[in-house]
Amino acid sequence: MPEANSNALAKIPTPRTLLKRYGIFARKSLGQNFLADINIARKIVELSGVSPQETVIELGVGLGTLTCALAEKVSRVIGFEIDKNLINILEKENFLPENVEIRQGNILKLDYQRLFEEIAKPLILFGNLPYYLSSRLLWRLVEQRKIINFCTFMFQKEVAERLSAMPGSKNYGPLSVLLALTARVEKLMQLSPGCFYPSPEVHSTVVKITFLNKALPNEKVLVALLKAAFSKRRKKIAANLKPLGLTKDQAKQLLLSQGLSPDLRAEQIPPEKYLALACALEAKAS
Template sequence: MTTPREILKRFNVRPSKKLSQSFLVDVNTIHKIAAAGHVTSEDVVVEIGAGIGVMTKDIARTARQVIAVEIDPGLIEILQDQLAEFPNVEIYSGDILKFDFALKSSQYKDKLKVIGNVPYNISSPLIFHLLSYRSVINNFTLMLQKEVVERLVSPPGNKHYGVPSVLLQMYADVQRLFDVSATCFYPVPKVASSIIGGVFREKPLVELMDEVFFSRLVKASFAQRRKMLTNNLKNAKFLEEMSDADIMSALHDAGIDGKRRGETLSLPEFGRLSNILKYRLTNPR
């Protein structure tokens, strides 16, 4: 088997700083990530950041279909060369943040699995992009910056718990699978990496009256982390029609002490408060 380093050397690949490229070159880690995706012969897999196609091959040996997404046009020819033996691989040259998961799900008449090595500069936008397509995505296995994974899987009361934690965990069951040493990459990045695995729920953890409103509430609650929840909500634009007394009343009915900080609220508490506030706004007394 040709190693990742040999492929890079053969095609004279120079990592792009602009694209935050760092190639995963440790073969054992590549196999481990692919295995963590639990790909079956029935699966349609979207691979993010196919690079030079080493992990793509691993996935393609099992999957029904692989859509290998790569933003760097300079790597497409390499992918075509490396993946020529796999008729079940479609190479997609483009930005994953503009990728239409619903279109591919419809084309292959199945929900998708997502696996990939995500460029660290698009970690948060990508998570929100996946969330917007969660109805057509079954699960995901992603390599992200270790610090980002810590935030995404963090429980309430933890310093890493924040907006991404709440929004992702409301719609997905997530877990940190394992860490990846910086020495597994070329060039060696300055940050550590971790693998996160997640399964999108059929329904949110809490039934929500309005998901957009819920998202706004979560963001407002963390607007200033050190402030009490009451103060953050009083300053929220989308709640400006409510008086301070109305907000305090809603908190009371949700069983939440307004003196608490947003970082202490559980997902059920956020969901309950969102529904009460939404109801009060649409049904003023």
């Protein structure tokens, strides 16, 4: 790993300085709120527990603060950024360490399988994720979890609450269930709006997601079940299962077969019961 110069990195231009220098503005359409403090970035990297010999994928490089902190710690950083203007700034300023490679790309469209083959190890992902794509990206990463070691992401606090929500909570939903069944979710630290530039209106949470269960029985059925069950949260779950090809009576019988009352709502059913329902649905169809 190249020897990182921490003193030099401590003097990298701030996002505010860089945006002003090049006469551009953060793009709300891309959810751009840049991490502004290299010391906060170092703490995030340290809390993640990433090892020095690793190659890390950064999703959304922004203006390079987290990138530099990662480069101090790990062997190689491959960073993806959709905004060509930001890539041009980073290339002109030339403060990123030599073990960093920046590639233009949309993180919702990356070929994670190809990255896995390139690195020849399960992926380690970092990123400051904008609100508008957090859930969509996580659904995709859960699908790709066989080739992922762990992810350390900054989420808006509301999104982070959903990821580890318990049954009965208003934040409990399909992603809560899937992650409970497949991963360990750890909240590493809270970040105030002042940690970013421009400052968002909400607080953020740094979350580490370590995938443990690489395969679930009847996973496609489970995902379809979850989407149907939570489609109308105020209704009783038996009324929500019609898209699965069940009449209301069939839905009630399915629920009763797993010891569940048809009068329950989706948020009242624990993850392991959803898995049992998916297995029962698959058995019924075969």
